[in-house]
Amino acid sequence: MVRFLVPLGIFVALAAFFVIGLQKDPTLIPSPLLDQQLPAFSMQSLDDEPVPVDHTALAGRPTLLNVWGSWCYNCRVEHDFLMQLSRNDVIDIYGLNWNDAREDARGWLRQFGNPYVASGHDIDGRVAIDFGVYGAPETFLVDGNGTIVHKHIGPLSPDVWLADFVPRLAALDRAVSQ
Amino acid sequence: MIPELGQIALIIALALAALQGTLPLIGAHRGDTAMMSLAKPAALAQFGFVLIAFLILVNAFVTSDFSLQYVATNSNSQLPVMFRVAAVWGAHEGSMLLWILILAVWTSAVALRSRSLPLDISARVLGVLGLLSVGTLLFTLFTSNPFLRLQPAASDGVDLNPLLQDPALIIHPPMLYVGYVGLSVAFAFAIAAMLSGKLDRQWARWTRPWTTAAWVFLTLGISLGSWWAYYELGWGGWWFWDPVENASFMPWLAATALFHSLAVTESRGLFKSWTLLLAIMAFSLSLLGTFLVRSGILVSVHAFASDPARGYFILAFLLVVIGIALALYAWRAPSLDTQAGFEATSRETFLLLNNVLLVIAASLILIGTLYPLFVEALDLGKVSVGKDVFELVFIIPMLPLAFLIGVGMHTTWRTGNLAYVLRQFRWLIAVSLVAGIVVPFAVFGSNNVMTALGIIAAIWIMLASIGAPLKLVRGGTALTRSAVGMHLAHFGVGLFTLGATVVSSFGVEADRSISAGQPVTAAGYTFELRSLEEGQGPNYAFLKGVVDVTKDGKPVATLFPEKRRYQRQESLMTEAGIDGRIARDVFVALGDPLGNDAWSVRLQYKPLIRLIWLGTIVMALGGLLALSDRRYRVASAAKTRVTGAESTKRAETAAPGTA
Numbered sequence: 124m125v126r127f128l129v130p131l132g133i134f135v136a137l138a139a140f141f142v143i144g145l146q147k148d149p150t151l152i153p154s155p156l157l158d159q160q161l162p163a164f165s166m167q168s169l170d171d172e173p174v175p176v177d178h179t180a181l182a183g184r185p186t187l188l189n190v191w192g193s194w195c196y197n198c199r200v201e202h203d204f205l206m207q208l209s210r211n212d213v214i215d216i217y218g219l220n221w222n223d224a225r226e227d228a229r230g231w232l233r234q235f236g237n238p239y240v241a242s243g244h245d246i247d248g249r250v251a252i253d254f255g256v257y258g259a260p261e262t263f264l265v266d267g268n269g270t271i272v273h274k275h276i277g278p279l280s281p282d283v284w285l286a287d288f289v290p291r292l293a294a295l296d297r298a299v300s301q
Numbered sequence: 302m303i304p305e306l307g308q309i310a311l312i313i314a315l316a317l318a319a320l321q322g323t324l325p326l327i328g329a330h331r332g333d334t335a336m337m338s339l340a341k342p343a344a345l346a347q348f349g350f351v352l353i354a355f356l357i358l359v360n361a362f363v364t365s366d367f368s369l370q371y372v373a374t375n376s377n378s379q380l381p382v383m384f385r386v387a388a389v390w391g392a393h394e395g396s397m398l399l400w401i402l403i404l405a406v407w408t409s410a411v412a413l414r415s416r417s418l419p420l421d422i423s424a425r426v427l428g429v430l431g432l433l434s435v436g437t438l439l440f441t442l443f444t445s446n447p448f449l450r451l452q453p454a455a456s457d458g459v460d461l462n463p464l465l466q467d468p469a470l471i472i473h474p475p476m477l478y479v480g481y482v483g484l485s486v487a488f489a490f491a492i493a494a495m496l497s498g499k500l501d502r503q504w505a506r507w508t509r510p511w512t513t514a515a516w517v518f519l520t521l522g523i524s525l526g527s528w529w530a531y532y533e534l535g536w537g538g539w540w541f542w543d544p545v546e547n548a549s550f551m552p553w554l555a556a557t558a559l560f561h562s563l564a565v566t567e568s569r570g571l572f573k574s575w576t577l578l579l580a581i582m583a584f585s586l587s588l589l590g591t592f593l594v595r596s597g598i599l600v601s602v603h604a605f606a607s608d609p610a611r612g613y614f615i616l617a618f619l620l621v622v623i624g625i626a627l628a629l630y631a632w633r634a635p636s637l638d639t640q641a642g643f644e645a646t647s648r649e650t651f652l653l654l655n656n657v658l659l660v661i662a663a664s665l666i667l668i669g670t671l672y673p674l675f676v677e678a679l680d681l682g683k684v685s686v687g688k689d690v691f692e693l694v695f696i697i698p699m700l701p702l703a704f705l706i707g708v709g710m711h712t713t714w715r716t717g718n719l720a721y722v723l724r725q726f727r728w729l730i731a732v733s734l735v736a737g738i739v740v741p742f743a744v745f746g747s748n749n750v751m752t753a754l755g756i757i758a759a760i761w762i763m764l765a766s767i768g769a770p771l772k773l774v775r776g777g778t779a780l781t782r783s784a785v786g787m788h789l790a791h792f793g794v795g796l797f798t799l800g801a802t803v804v805s806s807f808g809v810e811a812d813r814s815i816s817a818g819q820p821v822t823a824a825g826y827t828f829e830l831r832s833l834e835e836g837q838g839p840n841y842a843f844l845k846g847v848v849d850v851t852k853d854g855k856p857v858a859t860l861f862p863e864k865r866r867y868q869r870q871e872s873l874m875t876e877a878g879i880d881g882r883i884a885r886d887v888f889v890a891l892g893d894p895l896g897n898d899a900w901s902v903r904l905q906y907k908p909l910i911r912l913i914w915l916g917t918i919v920m921a922l923g924g925l926l927a928l929s930d931r932r933y934r935v936a937s938a939a940k941t942r943v944t945g946a947e948s949t950k951r952a953e954t955a956a957p958g959t960a
Binding site: 127128130131134135137138140141142143144145 | 574578581582585592612613616619620623624627628630631634635671674675677678
């Protein structure tokens with residue numbers, strides 16, 4: 124009675140897809156910008172510094188560009204870790220304040236601490252579009268030549284940092300010293 | 302100290318569940334009465350310990366014990382007590398514990414009513430339920446322990462996700478879970494039947510009320526979720542075909558098919574393998590829903606916990622449970638099936654069509670939900686399947702089903718005379734046709750094919766479900782409660798169809814800019830912003846708009862749409878202002894400030910939208926009425942098994958309307 128085996132067959136096929144699906148990270152959206160030069164940008168500084176935050180500020184050493192907003196819950200989640208990175212001088216972090224009211228963003232930094240060397244205020248969301256931002260938080264690792272080496276979607280954590288950032292930073296260091 | 306007791310209680314419950322899941326099954330196989338008799342006390346004791354663990358977690362929330370990681374991430378000292386209790390199931394770990402508790406409640410209910418069952422059947426059913434408890438308890442203890450301590454303890458909690466701080470959300474998840482998990486009882490009965498190799502009409506009679514009960518809860522749970530999405534998410538939609546919604550809807554469709562199929566098995570002894578397969582499918586789809594939501598395998602706005610370790614565990618559990626069930630089905634079902642003839646126009650045919658169409662609908666939704674996964678697994682990129690596709694693939698099987706309901710209710714078992722049925726109801730058919738074609742023009746000034754078809758189907762179902770029982774009563778037949786329940790539930794389907802058709806055809810949604818003294822108009826209603834007030838709720842600050850709604854210069858309502866900012870989570874929530882009448886809703890949601898004291902607002906006019914939820918409530922009431930039918934109470938009280946001849950006689954007298 125083959126027809127009684129049909130449900131089992133269908134289920135086995137479905138299960139195979141689940142096994143494959145589980146190995147893929149649904150948040151891993153390939154960025155066309157990966158291994159490309161940083162798009163040119165210029166944003167007004169959130170702190171009203173006269174110097175704009177632009178792509179030249181990121182040149183010369185590896186940096187992080189972190190997309191955040193005061194409205195974003197997961198930005199709050201990763202914030203303590205960003206503070207830790209900044210306190211320990213691990214890397215310079217630049218902020219791309221996205222889709223946010225200026226006052227809200229400043230209040231947020233006053234309340235929770237400011238891990239950024241500087242944050243640019245992306246008033247009309249143009250810069251975020253150039254970077255293909257999909258949601259906040261997102262973090263780009265940029266090398267000294269202004270090439271985007273890695274993009275992480277979602278909150279940063281010590282685990283993510285160790286797995287995805289530390290090896291790449293080490294590789295960059297080796298490349299520089301050679 | 303106390304939270305550790307909760308963990309110990311769970312471990313004891315696991316041991317008891319393991320006992321309940323092994324010895325009674327072995328005993329039933331060997332015919333050992335002593336081993337089989339262990340099932341009931343083990344099940345009740347397991348429930349006791351799960352309840353202790355659950356109450357300890359509730360207590361930790363109510364007393365704000367922020368030394369527990371789960372409490373610290375999902376509660377806050379400012380959170381009202383009502384929501385602290387609801388926060389127990391506000392995230393993954395607690396909702397797993399709730400799942401386990403509900404499974405234990407269903408298991409105990411079966412155990413307490415098991416006196417009317419033969420010992421080997423009740424031992425097998427409780428044994429299978431025990432194995433399911435083992436799986437979920439292991440999952441919780443190893444991957445999702447709600448009793449983990451936080452070192453050092455937090456001074457205050459992060460707060461419950463503000464989206465979930467809503468009265469409907471206190472009861473929506475438990476309701477839905479009671480439905481999901483309740484399908485495990487029909488599943489366990491199906492496995493027991495296949496293990497014992499006996500599947501008679503009495504079996505269907507035992508299984509049917511459990512299925513109906515689970516279905517009632519599932520119906521209300523889904524409906525509550527839809528109602529919550531409507532007024533809380535601020536978009537004014539009532540169904541989004543989101544993976545998580547689909548995950549609850551697919552088991553509902555399978556369960557609906559299941560109890561229709563059970564009706565045939567109970568009354569005629571047919572469709573046995575269908576019934577078994579549907580029982581397996583309904584519960585498998587519930588498990589699949591849990592897997593999809595918890596594993597993060599599909600990205601959804603509702604999926605709150607995603608963790609691959611959990612995903613692998615649930616997948617393994619799924620493979621074992623569904624794999625074994627379907628293998629058993631392939632092995633045992635062929636020998637259980639009975640072949641008997643019925644005419645093409647008999648009630649059996651209509652119920653078979655009902656089964657086939659519902660299964661097609663569930664399968665299409667499953668394919669649509671998993672399509673992104675298939676595409677990704679085959680490395681074809683990333684896609685998403687939108688609302689339009691789902692609506693289309695859902696309507697294709699459902700529209701014929703809607704028309705068939707009205708005919709099927711009037712047919713009789715075994716033989717049928719379709720021409721007679723249609724002749725009898727020619728007036729009802731004429732009225733539905735006229736209503737569907739003319740009324741939309743008269744009320745809304747326009748019509749189209751899909752709208753007309755939807756309204757014709759809705760009116761036809763409603764008229765038929767009133768007409769059929771009236772005819773029987775006039776003919777001198779006493780109606781059983783289960784017959785009245787069936788007609789009531791079908792009437793609910795009609796109400797739902799009418800509401801869904803009208804609101805999707807004639808609903809108006811408009812995004813406008815509003816400021817004080819500058820009224821805006823949408824769908825014939827004028828909205829004027831009187832003022833904006835700021836204030837403070839228990840754990841949020843709010844901005845409340847006061848909006849006067851008028852139509853043709855006459856006041857209609859004053860609405861108070863709110864924007865809330867929850868302090869701890871720094872998130873903004875929208876509370877819509879809704880004036881709800883049975884005929885229509887007028888809906889205002891505050892958007893964003895546009896500068897110069899202007900605000901963007903979303904205005905909506907939703908005719909008959911309340912019928913969507915009213916319809917589902919009526920369906921659930923129909924199910925409850927059928928549950929209270931005398932023959933289930935009698936069947937459970939009588940210890941003796943009904944003989945074949947007697948049950949045939951009974952089934953025939955109950956025939957008009959047992960399905």
